[in-house]
Amino acid sequence: MELLKCVNINKSFGNKKILEDINLTVPRGKIIGLLGQNGTGKSTLIKIINDLLTATGGEVLVNGEKIGVESKKIISYLPERTYLDKSMTVDKVIEFFTDFYDNFDADKARRLLADLKLDTSLKLSKMSKGMQEKVQLVLVMSRKAELYILDEPLGGVDPATRDYILDTILSNFNEGASVIISTHLISDIERILDEVIFIDKGRIILHSDCDELRTKENASIDEIFRRMFRC
Amino acid sequence: MSFSFDNNIPIYIQLAEKLKIEIISGKLTTGERLLSVRDLALNYKVNPNTMQRALTELEEIGLIFTERTNGKFVTEDKGLVLKYKKQYADSLVNNFFKSMSDIGFSKQDAINFLKEEE
Structure with missing residues (x-):
């Protein structure tokens, strides 16, 4: 059974159509890039999959079941903007995650944070933006999830931090789990992707294996994207 | 280990090439056991599926072989x-x-x- 299946997802806000007939199947063990320009519906789709927004039409199935409590247990989600209270210390946040998620591996999180030489008694608000992003990624990747959904994990961080983030994703996703990463920073991320989904004006316009696409177009995913969306 | 890849060329082809050089240069010796796909992928900082594909390429040309329970090895054919x-x-x-x-x-x-x- 597919890990994730979106069937005819539609979403409108008032008269404005945000997503139109999204059909999507995500198998196990893949890293998938959800690529699109700003404001094309990537985050909306991600929020629908996470049951944070309700689709106007269509349905989302995770392991064949409608989304809800069960799907939230097995999806580890990194939102675009943090929901954590920044006056909390990292120690407190780890406690919070331990209480909240029974598949959260606190030892693993502490180990990864120790690699970063991070003082866990520090409040989030006292850290740089890059460090806050790393902490949140570590927390999300320390859950033994079946599907990781990362919304713009590379936004606003320096290239060295981007490398750290990509490596952390690669070395920490569970075997058999899948990862969906939304971004518009394609050249940074394309080396780790199996598949790409191009989304434009609320529609999926391309869904392909990365290396097949490179062979067919004789270009990088970044270049193909630029050609397709030339302004 | 960190490598830069040319994003214009399928990554698995570039990986297969890098591994081939490891073998013909003797860095990986004949009959040597390879790391697991996952560990190799981590070393080269690529997706495990991509590494698997590169290894399949090398297997097809006979430079490596799989022993069902033991993992993958460099060919013994000098x-x-x-x-x-x-x-x-x-x-x-x-x-x-x-x-x-x-x-x-x-x-x-x-x-x-x-x-x-x-």
Whole structure:
């Protein structure tokens, strides 16, 4: 059974159509890039999959079941903007995650944070933006999830931090789990992707294996994207 | 280990090439057991599926083989490794002659030039 299946997802806000007939199947063990320009519906789709927004039409199935409590247990989600209270210390946040998620591996999180030489008694608000992003990624990747959904994990961080983030994703996703990463920073991320989904004006316009696409177009995913969306 | 990849060329092809060089250069010796796909992927900082694909390529040309329960190994056939080594050297030499010819050296001139440089 597919890990994730979106069937005819539609979403409108008032008269404005945000997503139109999204059909999507995500198998196990893949890293998938959800690529699109700003404001094309990537985050909306991600929020629908996470049951944070309700689709106007269509349905989302995770392991064949409608989304809800069960799907939230097995999806580890990194939102675009943090929901954590920044006056909390990292120690407190780890406690919070331990209480909240029974598949959260606190030892693993502490180990990864120790690699970063991070003082866990520090409040989030006292850290740089890059460090806050790393902490949140570590927390999300320390859950033994079946599907990781990362919304713009590379936004606003320096290239060295981007490398750290990509490596952390690669070395920490569970075997058999899948990862969906939304971004518009394609050249940074394309080396780790199996598949790409191009989304434009609320529609999926391309869904392909990365290396097949490179062979067919004789270009990088970044270049193909630029050609397709030339302004 | 960190490598830069050319994003224009399928990553698995570039990976297969890198591993091939490891084998023909002798860094990976004949009969040597390879790391697991996952660990190799981590070393090269690529997706495990991409690494698997690169290994399949090398398996198809006989440079590595799988023992069902033990993992993957470099071929024990030294002749085969030598064959691929020569093939690779040939392509390097051809590229060299091609580049030299682009700047007006005949093949013989290029050889003479090499001898002088030695």
